[in-house]
């Protein structure tokens with residue numbers, strides 16, 4: 286029976302309470318000591334055992350001890366004095382970074398009072414839509430979003446809320462764990478979809494960012510004007526122009542050479558005349 290109780294206590298102490306925060310946010314890691322009285326005289330230590338310098342925040346004799354604090358947490362942690370009065374240990378962490386993700390242990394007075402909080406950190410940003418290319422019959426749109434965590438999903442939608450099939454979806458990950466995601470979509474000229482939405486979503490953090498684009502009718506008209514016949518004409522004109530330029534260059538050179546010869550002759554004749562006098 287005693288063994289069973291011990292196991293239960295172990296489980297409840299080891300079971301981490303999970304919190305989520307986005308990069309840049311402030312988050313408060315809270316532990317209820319169930320003392321429900323003023324605990325500001327106690328010793329409290331927040332630490333992260335996976336770090337070599339493991340102290341996140343140390344509080345002793347009603348004071349915060351900064352000496353042993355991990356430099357990454359310098360100036361970013363604060364204990365709520367108000368909550369200590371009520372027996373709650375609330376540590377506010379400002380400007381959350383991706384590297385803050387981890388398991389935080391809170392020791393209260395002794396090792397018997399140990400609590401765990403797991404902090405998960407996410408990151409999100411708005412996607413950007415670009416025109417990647419096009420011809421008379423279709424346009425290629427690109428959509429990209431950078432700096433997401435964990436890995437997000439990207440989708441294209443029309444104004445009626447119908448999912449549109451993407452041609453490509455590519456995800457890359459930086460050494461600092463952040464994901465970039467990009468996708469391309471082909472819009473046919475005959476397609477009724479003029480209003481398009483690119484949506485990036487991350488399920489765990491329930492983050493959604495979207496960007497819309499409205500394709501003006503004249504975008505296709507401009508591309509239509511540039512029909513293959515036009516390109517053919519343009520190409521023929523360029524060949525003709527190039528030929529004309531080459532002929533002109535040869536002609537120029539010949540004329541220049543001739544005038545140089547004449548100049549040389551003149552100089553020689555002048556010198557000859559000088560000699561004569």
Ligand SMILES: *[C@@H]1O[C@H](CO)[C@@H](O)[C@H](O)[C@H]1NC(C)=O
Nearest residue numbers: 299300301335386387388403
């Ligand atoms: C934190 O603890 C959980 C179990 O509670 C574990 O799955 C996870 O890997 C730990 N995370 C880190 C960064 O150690």
Ligand SMILES: *[C@@H]1O[C@H](CO)[C@@H](O)[C@H](O)[C@H]1NC(C)=O
Nearest residue numbers: 419420421422423424425471
């Ligand atoms: C126009 O571009 C689309 C997408 O790149 C391509 O599938 C199609 O064959 C092109 N059409 C013409 C006429 O070039």
Ligand SMILES: *[C@@H]1O[C@H](CO)[C@@H](O)[C@H](O)[C@H]1NC(C)=O
Nearest residue numbers: 431432457458459460464465
């Ligand atoms: C993600 O996008 C950023 C900004 O465009 C870029 O600097 C970075 O190299 C990209 N990372 C990867 C892995 O593609």
Ligand SMILES: *[C@@H]1O[C@H](CO)[C@@H](O)[C@H](O)[C@H]1NC(C)=O
Nearest residue numbers: 487488489490491492493494
């Ligand atoms: C996700 O967030 C949206 C608002 O952004 C909210 O309406 C929805 O209920 C949330 N879903 C979950 C599962 O929390």
